[in-house]
Amino acid sequence: MKVCHLTSVHPTEDIRIFVKECSYLSEAGFDVSLVVGNSESYTKNGVDIIGAPVRSSNRYLRMLKGPQSVYKKALEVDADVYHFHDPELLPVGLLLKSKGKKVIYDVHEDVPQQVLSKQWIPKPLRKLVSRMVEGLERYASNRFDAVVTATPTINERFLTYQQNSVTIHNFPIMNELIGEGSADAVKPMDKNKIVYIGGITRLRGIEEMVRSMEELNKDTASSDVTLHLAGAFAPPSLQEEMEQLEGWKHVNFEGYLNRKEVSDLLNTSSVGLVILHPEPRYVVSYPIKLFEYMSAGLPVIASDFPLWRGIVEDAQCGICVDPMSPGEIADAVRYLLNNKEEARKMGENGRKAIMNKYNWEQESVRLVELYKSL
Numbered sequence: 001m002k003v004c005h006l007t008s009v010h011p012t013e014d015i016r017i018f019v020k021e022c023s024y025l026s027e028a029g030f031d032v033s034l035v036v037g038n039s040e041s042y043t044k045n046g047v048d049i050i051g052a053p054v055r056s057s058n059r060y061l062r063m064l065k066g067p068q069s070v071y072k073k074a075l076e077v078d079a080d081v082y083h084f085h086d087p088e089l090l091p092v093g094l095l096l097k098s099k100g101k102k103v104i105y106d107v108h109e110d111v112p113q114q115v116l117s118k119q120w121i122p123k124p125l126r127k128l129v130s131r132m133v134e135g136l137e138r139y140a141s142n143r144f145d146a147v148v149t150a151t152p153t154i155n156e157r158f159l160t161y162q163q164n165s166v167t168i169h170n171f172p173i174m175n176e177l178i179g180e181g182s183a184d185a186v187k188p189m190d191k192n193k194i195v196y197i198g199g200i201t202r203l204r205g206i207e208e209m210v211r212s213m214e215e216l217n218k219d220t221a222s223s224d225v226t227l228h229l230a231g232a233f234a235p236p237s238l239q240e241e242m243e244q245l246e247g248w249k250h251v252n253f254e255g256y257l258n259r260k261e262v263s264d265l266l267n268t269s270s271v272g273l274v275i276l277h278p279e280p281r282y283v284v285s286y287p288i289k290l291f292e293y294m295s296a297g298l299p300v301i302a303s304d305f306p307l308w309r310g311i312v313e314d315a316q317c318g319i320c321v322d323p324m325s326p327g328e329i330a331d332a333v334r335y336l337l338n339n340k341e342e343a344r345k346m347g348e349n350g351r352k353a354i355m356n357k358y359n360w361e362q363e364s365v366r367l368v369e370l371y372k373s374l
Helices: 015-027 059-077 087-098 111-115 123-141 152-159 206-216 237-243 246-250 259-266 288-295 306-315 326-338 340-356 360-373
Strands: 002-007 031-037 042-044 047-052 081-084 102-107 146-149 165-167 193-197 226-230 251-255 271-274 300-303 318-321
Touching: 002 015, 002 059, 002 087, 015 031, 015 047, 015 360, 031 059, 047 059, 059 087, 081 087, 087 102, 087 123, 102 123, 111 123, 146 152, 146 360, 152 165, 193 259, 193 288, 206 226, 206 237, 206 246, 206 326, 226 246, 226 259, 246 251, 259 288, 271 288, 271 326, 288 300, 288 306, 288 340, 300 306, 300 326, 306 318, 306 340, 318 326, 326 340
Parallel strands: 002 031, 002 081, 031 047, 081 102, 102 146, 146 165, 193 226, 193 271, 226 251, 271 300, 300 318
Antiparallel strands: 042 047
């Protein structure tokens, strides 16, 4: 079966799209192409990556031209199944369906909810845009052959549009982040090094994380605690604002890291933070960073949402806190650093939960089964 994945906005080697879905489908014997907006063309992991150039610095023009360029390249591939990953490509999916192709829509986020917090959309227009996106998803999904969703909550909505809707969680690859040596190895808790990896935004808790470093370092017993940030600030001006906070002098900003560098950072850290604000779309999400910390054997400090608390308590792999409270975050960090054996056990428990339940290897089986059913 000839398969073509499409994205106009994700990076070329996106973890879910390229590393997990495309690469594993190639391993399973499918002929896989990946059309990517503004990418170079090359072959990797058995996947033919095809660049679809979009030459515009204007966000709105890119949103118009990007899908057009991706659609043109997609037609050249002439695949049996097209699997696309961006709501901007819904019209492209409908065009491909009109040509008799099998089409899958991969829903990474609850887009109508996401729109409500998009800063670049004027606030008075957000509810209208949200309703329009939901209407388009409903109309298009009913005409596609399948929908893949990243969480059960998103899947519940899409099942009302498309019966062939399945959840493929974005769980980690089992041994990708464990580091060198034994897959069962768990790093020692001898470093006061806290880590956050991912998009760095206000809603993802950057201010609370930095302020927690100020709280921690008021205590001379924990004055050498440092927070290591890996990712990109959005908007970039947010970095300058955070640099003015007292806690910033205890922060190391690592910038963007590739997967090997991410693994190295996780394997020299003691605690992983995932402190997202209680936004509706976050409360019901399955945060990949939580599972990546668990995969690397790190105890976690996570937002105290019911879904997340259930995961953390079931695995006994960390502590849940009020994400809006720098003091609670600091107290949780202090507790883990002062109780190293308990923290190490939490890391071991998280790692076991990944091996037994929360791993991509199990999810990829369902993805292959979906393809074979089309």
